[in-house]
Amino acid sequence: DTAVSQTPKYLVTQMGNDKSIKCEQNLGHDTMYWYKQDSKKFLKIMFSYNNKELIINETVPNRFSPKSPDKAHLNLHINSLELGDSAVYFCASSQAAGTAYSPLHFGNGTRLTVT
Amino acid sequence: AQSVTQLDSQVPVFEEAPVELRCNYSSSVSVYLFWYVQYPNQGLQLLLKYLSGSTLVESINGFEAEFNKSQTSFHLRKPSVHISDTAEYFCAVSPTGFQKLVFGTGTRLLVSP
Numbered sequence: 001d002t003a004v005s006q007t008p009k010y011l012v013t014q015m016g017n018d019k020s021i022k023c024e025q026n027l028g029h030d031t032m033y034w035y036k037q038d039s040k041k042f043l044k045i046m047f048s049y050n051n052k053e054l055i056i057n058e059t060v061p062n063r064f065s066p067k068s069p070d071k072a073h074l075n076l077h078i079n080s081l082e083l084g085d086s087a088v089y090f091c092a093s094s095q096a097a098g099t100a101y102s103p104l105h106f107g108n109g110t111r112l113t114v115t
Numbered sequence: 116a117q118s119v120t121q122l123d124s125q126v127p128v129f130e131e132a133p134v135e136l137r138c139n140y141s142s143s144v145s146v147y148l149f150w151y152v153q154y155p156n157q158g159l160q161l162l163l164k165y166l167s168g169s170t171l172v173e174s175i176n177g178f179e180a181e182f183n184k185s186q187t188s189f190h191l192r193k194p195s196v197h198i199s200d201t202a203e204y205f206c207a208v209s210p211t212g213f214q215k216l217v218f219g220t221g222t223r224l225l226v227s228p
Contacts (some may be wrong), residue, residue: 040220045217104159104161106158106160109157
């Protein structure tokens, strides 16, 4: 009955490969997010989708492409992986994006290591 | 734009001692303020939030934070910590009415016996 689940938990791959991370939430939330946490624990928002529509797209390389097939899922596809992409990627969800009253619920993260 | 500063990257403390984790923010607009906690190998969990009203907010596990507008601070305190409080604590802000969290760099609270 996990609220926000991400797969895989660990991902080790070589430079140049393409990989995807999947995220699903069963909270009935309208908004989903991807955050990146670097090696210094700094968390930065990458994308936000509200009801399958992209609403936040921070300065992220085009190699990163989010896809939301429905409002319960937000996947992250990364092309041509680089060493600097190594990080922990967190998916999160909340109620409608237009209010801060709804806390974010985070998944447990996907640790991506690019060698 | 908003920014959050957590000056202490790590705070070691003995069990049952009081602790304060500092958070200062900068913003040209009104903000909501949050503290999130991250236990090892887990995602972040909301600890407490300030939206409006009383400047002192409390969590269910004994933490409290006070919003100080003049000092643009939102420090987190607990009068007596437990071993289980060992975790990474993140302060965050969001422009009012908009769900876009900006996080600080985190403070690692290390509680030892």
